[in-house]
Amino acid sequence: MAEPLIAPSILSADFARLGAEIAAVAQAGTARADWVHVDVMDAHFVPNLTLGLPVVQSLLKVADIPLDCHLMIEDPDRWAIGYAEAGAYNVTVHAEAAKDPVKLAKDLRAAGAKAGLSIKPGTPLEPWLDALKHYDTLLVMSVEPGFGGQSFIADVLEKVRTARRLVDTGQLKLVVEIDGGINADTIEQAAEAGVDCFVAGSAVYGADDPGQAVAALRAQAARHRAG
Ligand SMILES: O=C(CO)[C@H](O)[C@H](O)COP(=O)(O)O
Numbered sequence: 001m002a003e004p005l006i007a008p009s010i011l012s013a014d015f016a017r018l019g020a021e022i023a024a025v026a027q028a029g030t031a032r033a034d035w036v037h038v039d040v041m042d043a044h045f046v047p048n049l050t051l052g053l054p055v056v057q058s059l060l061k062v063a064d065i066p067l068d069c070h071l072m073i074e075d076p077d078r079w080a081i082g083y084a085e086a087g088a089y090n091v092t093v094h095a096e097a098a099k100d101p102v103k104l105a106k107d108l109r110a111a112g113a114k115a116g117l118s119i120k121p122g123t124p125l126e127p128w129l130d131a132l133k134h135y136d137t138l139l140v141m142s143v144e145p146g147f148g149g150q151s152f153i154a155d156v157l158e159k160v161r162t163a164r165r166l167v168d169t170g171q172l173k174l175v176v177e178i179d180g181g182i183n184a185d186t187i188e189q190a191a192e193a194g195v196d197c198f199v200a201g202s203a204v205y206g207a208d209d210p211g212q213a214v215a216a217l218r219a220q221a222a223r224h225r226a227g
């Protein structure tokens with residue numbers, strides 16, 4: 001299996017210095033993150049409000065690293081395409097909010113982005129397996145979406161194991177990503193279950209040295225990868 005991917009979430013970064021906070025995990029070397037995770041929340045699909053397309057467009061001008069946009073919004077069928085057209089590397093929409101997930105994935109890919117589908121902790125994987133054939137990433141939420149710094153919900157690892165099996169047997173071709181409560185205490189069980197990409201917000205931006213936290217999490221995940 002390829003090296004684990006680490007995607008720091010800027011939800012826990014200083015919003016007054018987002019460019020510098022991204023640069024802190026984009027230095028060359030082992031401290032460089034693979035993607036930077038951007039949590040877009042609209043105060044409707046989730047109770048919290050963060051940032052939207054104008055901020056992402058500005059970040060894309062200064063960020064020297066792929067942006068992984070996690071859209072926790074109502075009506076992604078209407079709004080997600082803007083993030084792809086702006087140049088986001090991966091655009092993830094929620095299965096619970098998408099009206100036509102297959103068309104959405106095709107549109108995101110046609111606009112040049114990778115397409116991601118996310119499921120909340122209580123959402124089963126099975127109903128989405130056909131749609132996932134059109135997606136590049138599956139984002140398994142391991143906290144209820146809306147806030148950083150919550151505790152990891154280990155029950156979701158069963159969905160990760162199923163997705164890993166389907167990828168390893170060639171039935172799906174996507175990156176298995178996990179989001180919520182990932183830190184030095186939880187990353188090993190997620191790695192053992194078969195996660196490819198680990199989102200970490202508070203564990204990276206709450207650390208004294210965010211780059212060092214990226215390197216440490218990646219090394220820890222690599223030692224515990226499945227397969
Ligand atoms: O999507 C999210 C919350 O809805 C965040 O990406 C996630 O919670 C990251 O923060 P932490 O690692 O602190 O849990």
Ligand SMILES: [Fe+2]
Binds near residue numbers: 070179
């Ligand atoms: Fe997220």
